Amino acid sequence: MPPPSVVDSWLAARRFGVVIDAGSSGSRLQVYSWRDARAVRLGQDVNALNTLPKVEKGTRDGEQWSLKVEPGEWSLIRQEEQLLYALRSRLIAGLSSFAHNLEGIGSYLAPLLEHARTHIPPSLQSETPVFLLATAGMRLLSPLQQAEVLQATCHFLRFHSNFRIDDQSPAGPCGSSVRIITGEEEGLFGWIAVNYLMDGFTGSEDDRLTYGFLDMGGASTQIAFEPSKVERDKAQNLLDVRLRLLDGNDIRHQVFVTTWLGYGTNQARERYVGQVINSYEEDRISSSTEEHVLDPCLPKNLALTEFPVQPESSSPHSKKPHALVGTGSFEQCLRQTLPLLNKDAPCPDTHCLFNGVYVPPIDFAASNFIGVSEYWYSTEQIFDLGGPYDVVQYERAASEFCSRDWADIWKEHEESRQQGRLGGDGEVEEDGQIVGTGKWGLDVEIARLQMQCFKAAWIVNVLHEGIGLPRIVDPGGNSTTGGDKVAEQAKTKGLGRPTFQSMDSVGDIAISWTLGKMVLEASREVPAASLSSRPIVDPIDDIPDIANSPVQPIRPPLLDFDAIEDQISHHLPPSLTRHSLGFSPVAFMFYIFVVVLIAGVTYRLRHRIRSTLRRFISKRDRGYLAEGYSMEEGQALNGGSSSSPPWSPSSSRTSLQFLPSRLSSTFGLRSSRPPAINVNGHASFRPGQHSPVRVFSFPLQNGAVTPDILNGTATSFVPGSPRLHDGSIMSKGSFSSLSSRSRNSSNMNLSSLIPRQTISRTNSGMHIPVGSLFREE
Structure with a gap:
């Protein structure tokens, strides 16, 4: 559409x-x-x-x-x-x-x-x-x-x-x-979703009571809740959850969240099967060939072939598949699954629930929990007991189901499938009317019926023996903690007593961690009431010391040498593995490649690198170049300036004001044409005509060009030319010294470029205005 x-x-x-x-x-x-x-x-x-x-x-x-x-x-x-x-x-x-x-x-x-x-x-x-x-x-x-x-x-x-x-x-x-995302992030997002749907974020900060969140999947189980004010100051590893209301003000909650890996229903079942088979192998007679193992966590007379996941220390016979036959005893199943919680594990902190995992003390009179996923499926789909949790009613339904013969359960399931009108909520509907309960529909698979007895026992043990939910709850609650207010609030939503309840949705909105993520995103887009307010971010991005936090985000590296080596290890001899060498050969070869690559690039650019180093390191060369540039600009080498420009009309010296084309090309200058020279040796210009170039003024001595430093005139200076004791620069009279920086190395005598004329001894200098050589007007 x-x-x-x-x-x-x-x-x-x-x-x-x-x-x-x-x-x-x-x-x-x-x-x-x-x-x-x-x-x-x-x-x-x-x-x-x-x-x-x-x-x-x-x-x-x-x-x-x-x-x-x-x-x-x-x-x-x-x-x-x-x-x-x-x-x-x-x-x-x-x-x-x-x-x-x-x-x-x-x-x-x-x-x-x-x-x-x-x-x-x-x-x-x-x-x-x-x-x-x-x-x-x-x-x-x-x-x-x-x-x-x-x-x-x-x-x-x-x-x-x-x-x-x-x-x-x-x-x-x-x-x-x-x-x-980590399991802890799933728990935090789920906690936000539950409290958003149950109005846990409404009211003033003093009256606000939030709900705890429980989630169980096939591989892990999570818990997220906000400890009481008394325990909040003493609790460890609390995460800040910041949200922004529509008025622009922020609300802040400190939430504890943790995950038990391997304590979901599927992995708990794998560990249970291994435990049952090990016990059977230890107790059976060595001459017995029977491989049937009695399992109280399967419906009566249900036989399943299991492939146990055993540790290396187990006997080879224990690793073989065994046939487990159900006895259908829910009470015995509770006792045999209890050791799987590993409550005897060392606790590094003052308070642990199970498997040595720290959890702050929970006040169930004030902390009301909602369970999703397996908590909902294991209570609603088979027993039709979703919603408010009653342990007595739940254990009675589980005991009746486990004790049924598997043949009867399978027959009822097939009849439900043939009808094709059964819902997954345990209700039988005909013509829009509920005509029966206690049935299961098309959403219930055979695998669910086979594992229902075990999953029910695991749920009960986790809730009561693991998390510590009381088995007998005072219906009136504890009025001093505000529990009645929360109970009344939940009752208005048709959910009953909130001490613990399994839920799948509130209204038409499913409880999902994805909803919590979107609530956070919508809150992020609300404009803040104060400019000093911090942006709303994910809770895991709000941890000040993430390096020492028990909750670590998953950041895949760009290069994982161990993973690469694992993929090619079967092609390497044993002596070249990281276990034998003590380091990763893949990482070693990578760094060798990087070094060779850098060396190759450096070698190809060696000439450019060498010239760059000469340009920036050699101060002597840079000083000579600066002196050469100062000569070209018509400035004195001592840093001063002449009292009058060398091209000034007041100069009494004879000036040569023309620039031959050959000299112009030598210095890389452009000149349209040389100006005419009058009889006095000065350049003449037509009316309205500007001098196309500025010219140098050179005093002539013995027919050669020599510098005049003391008078402030420009000099024909070659970087590195020797100096006399008075500071003047030695010149051999050749004009080629002036053009030594040019690519044209040919020598040129200035006397061959000017008309022969008598030069008096009193005024033997011929001056060329300095600027005409280098600056265009």
Whole structure:
């Protein structure tokens, strides 16, 4: 469909922003919009401006504001490309899959870029920022691969769209527009999104209560929250989150955020499988050949063949695939997954939650948490318990599900698929009416049903044994901390008690870290109320001492010698690897190449370098040249000036005022024609005729030209000429000494150029006005 017209009232003073979430399983584009703060300020009450800009969907028609690149959704590309993409995306659809196929990045991102161009007016695209922020998949690549993928992505976005993209900076080839974000940044952006949707940023600073944010994926889990005022002064590693309200004033929050790598559901399952198989191998009888391992975290009678990831110290038999058979005991699964939290790990600080990671103490009476991603899927899709969390109800539903026979679960799933009208929220709908609950629909896959028992137990352990969420909560809350006010606020949104709740969206806006990024971007564009206000930046760019901060941005280097060597190490003998040599041979060869290159360039420019050094180092030569120039300008060598110009009419000396063409060419001067010479030896000029050149005045002695320094007249001086005891310069009478700086080295006698005439002894000097030799009138 064509983009909206500029005459559309909905577009009045509207701003747009585009975020591409480049995840490990695919890339999703989301278009957001908000009204310009300057237009909102007009006619608004001052109290109404005490809020953040209202960020909403970038389109008004359904779900067109978002697009995810998945197999079968490439309707905008040619049919021959669809099959190739579908084949590739079934293996891995993320941007990181192009680390060895950089040429395919363009066709991969083209539908997303076209979708954004379709829904944003062309007149607004040049001022619309676009962000491609990569997450977990890109973090797993080597630094060299990261740099190559980011460079190719930046090149495609810059040259195939008219959107606003940052210039190159230390953050990346496209600045902050195309980069890899850390898990901590995901947590911070998610924290902003949750509090923005739940009105956590409204009210005065004293009454403002923010929500904590929990996010769990397949590889990691994050927590972000603002400690209480008492703990805030003692807490470590807090990050400043600054936002700007519509009135131009800034609000500031100090947020703690951390990530537990390897504590997502998928990697926790891998560690659990290894633990179960190791225990089985230690306890089984050596003569037994049975490879069936009982697993309480699988539905009853479900058999799966697992390939454990074992450490090197494990026995070879433990590395073989084993068949795990489910016993369906949720209570036993809770006990066996608890050691995976590694709560006995050394804690370097005073307070740690699990795996030795420092977290400030959490006051759950005041800090109310919202969980997204796996917290939502594991409670809503199977148990239909999304929203306010009740641990008793949740554990009862999980226990009933785990104890069911797998054959019954699989049969129910197939019946749901055949009906084709089931939603993913556990409700059965017929003719617009809800006729049943406790079912799952088309969005629920077999893999989700197989892993639901384990994931439910892992969620419970992380919440209660890891983070420390109380299992029994006082319904009334603690009135001294303002918890009732927050509970009442959440109740008005239909979300129930806010101690902990799993959520996916608020209204029609999905909770996503991409929303938090756009809230920050919209806040950045609000004009500041004070000129002294600092610009709004990403929280990770606001860290004063980034070198010592536990949160480090991902900055792929331009050259990663270790990564290059890893790619060619199988072609090198063992004796030439960095482990044997103690240094990187690739880096050594690179520096040798740089040295040879510099030496080669220096050798080719040796003559120019030599002449440059002579010009700027040799002071003696420069002094001689200065004396020569002073002679040419008609100045005395001692720095003084003559009392009267040598061409003055008052001079009693006979002056020769002509410049032969040969002398003019010698000095590189131009002269139209020599003036006529009168009988007295002076040049004559016609009325109204200006002297075409200035001439020198030379006193003649014995028919030769000699300098006259004491009288202030110009001299025929050759740099390096010997001086007499009285300071005069020795001359052999040849006029060639005057033209020694000329390329013409031929000698010329001045007497052959002038008419013979009697020269009296009293006035034996013949003067040539100085200026005629060098300056044109």
